[in-house]
Amino acid sequence: MLDMKEDRAISTHPSIIVRPMTGEDRDLDGALALSQAVSWPYRKDDWRVALELGHGLLAEADGAIVASILWWPYGDAFATCGIIIVSPAMQGRGLGRTLMEQMLDATGDRALLLNSTVEGHRLYESFGFHDVGTVHQHQARLPDSVPPLPDSAVRTAQASDLPAIVRLDEQAFGAARTRLIEAFSRIGTAAVIERDGVITGFAMCRRFGFGQAVGPVVAATAGDARQLIHHFMAEHAGTFLRIDISGDSGLGDWLTTNGLPEVGHVTTMIRGQRPAVAGEARTYSLASQSFG
Ligand SMILES: CC(C)(COP(=O)(O)OP(=O)(O)OC[C@H]1O[C@@H](n2cnc3c(N)ncnc32)[C@H](O)[C@@H]1OP(=O)(O)O)[C@@H](O)C(=O)NCCC(=O)NCCS
Incomplete structure (x- = not known):
């Protein structure tokens, strides 16, 4: 379990922890509530499949799941990441940045690809991601x-x-x-x-x-x-x-x-060589x- 004592998010929410996501109901239900809070259409089964195929981190504050990030390594050189969500009440306090840093520690030297919403774009740019295309829903x-x-x-x-x-x-x-x-x-x-x-x-x-x-x-x-x-x-x-x-x-x-x-589009961004x-x-x- 990773304590975020040094992070700036901790200054306003001292009880926040970041830990690996598990496939237990508590995590899946908390993750589902999180995606619903930002109007994403994920069902509990969609979360389950996403986690089974990769890895995830959740942030928890006072027993409630308040943020997520998942990633999917495809061999040693490449991975994708996504489902990066911070609950609306907790946004803008450095939690997204903290999850990105911990995910990047885990993916190591792999090139990383993600599809960014408008909200996430500046955050990803600050980690060296650049635009390579668009995806249309x-x-x-x-x-x-x-x-x-x-x-x-x-x-x-x-x-x-x-x-x-x-x-x-x-x-x-x-x-x-x-x-x-x-x-x-x-x-x-x-x-x-x-x-x-x-x-x-x-x-x-x-x-x-x-x-x-x-x-x-x-x-x-x-x-x-x-x-x-x-x-x-x-x-x-x-x-x-x-x-x-x-x-x-x-x-x-x-x-x-x-x-x-x-109904919408996102920007494909990459960090490293695809x-x-x-x-x-x-x-x-x-x-x-x-x-x-
Ligand atoms: C995108 C998101 C994960 C960022 O998390 P966060 O905890 O709010 O971000 P942080 O507080 O760590 O801030 C990181 C950077 O993103 C910027 N940022 C945060 N929210 C933003 C927004 N709504 N619009 C534009 N920039 C934003 C911050 O200004 C900050 O940049 P700075 O350090 O240069 O000031 C969060 O806003 C979110 O969950 N949004 C809804 C779901 C979503 O679109 N997820 C992205 C999927 S690819």
Whole structure:
């Protein structure tokens, strides 16, 4: 357990401690209340999955959880971080900065990527993060009927497709995310495009927030990415669907025209060198704003 006696947050709240987040109900319920306090749509299960796939720190004051930060190492050279929240009553007292410092101690020499809200931008800049792109959040309740595309090359993935999906994701993301892909396939479903016996694209879809979330989407062309996304729009017609696309994906207008308008965007920031990507396929939609 890490005491923050020296931190400036302590001057106003002497009882604050920062400690690792656990998967116990007390931590998950406290974290859920925290994300609700800043109107983030996380469910308790979303917190559980996020923690299972990475690590977290929580700050606690007088028995209440007042701040969080999570990170996800992908090998020794790269990590993403996110779900950085300070409860509104405690903001502006150095708690966000303290959590960032402790997270950076834990991630060591790894390059770090995050998707920043307007509120967090100055904080991250002060730690050496710089802007490298944008991520656009599209979401809505879909119409009750979304007809499948007539000549779709997409099929539902089978368990035997998983190694190829993991490989393709690694090439497009720049680091292996085996545990994340396996977890998403357990809690959701995957679809693939296969050409001449080779899987050239995939998309995953899982329960998240207010409904379903599509991502990651990795494809060789924007046309293939649209087919993969459309597959899940048809499958989840009549329900709430969210997708977070990269700013250079070229999919924004198409999503809006097809019933998924943009509701906000965040800035992708990096500290250090992102690992190189390989191959033809690229990432059109993120696993999530936090996971990258
Ligand atoms: C972003 C956030 C985590 C910062 O935590 P915090 O404890 O308030 O930040 P700190 O007190 O440690 O301040 C760190 C820096 O951020 C700046 N900052 C804090 N809140 C800010 C805001 N609302 N807008 C702009 N800058 C802000 C501070 O001025 C400070 O910079 P300085 O040291 O140069 O003065 C917190 O405001 C928050 O939870 N916001 C809502 C959720 C969110 O957007 N999280 C970021 C997700 S990427």
